[in-house]
């Protein structure tokens with residue numbers, strides 16, 4: 758799910774979702790699981806934010822300066 762999906766499902770603001778996700782990331786790590794996110798991509802030029810560690814959506818593309826960035830999709834998987 759994207760933060761927007763989660764926001765709508767549980768009816769809390771999107772920015773609160775990111776706060777909770779940061780907490781979930783730490784708590785699932787203690788259960789041998791991992792919170793994964795797909796890298797954000799720029800809709801204008803296709804730039805992929807591979808190195809990004811933060812959970813939030815980037816504001817602007819470093820390559821084309823557009824701000825149409827796809828939201829990351831989050832999922833929880835069993836750890837290795």
Ligand SMILES: [Zn+2]
Pocket residue numbers: 799800801802803804818819820821822823
């Ligand atoms: Zn771009």
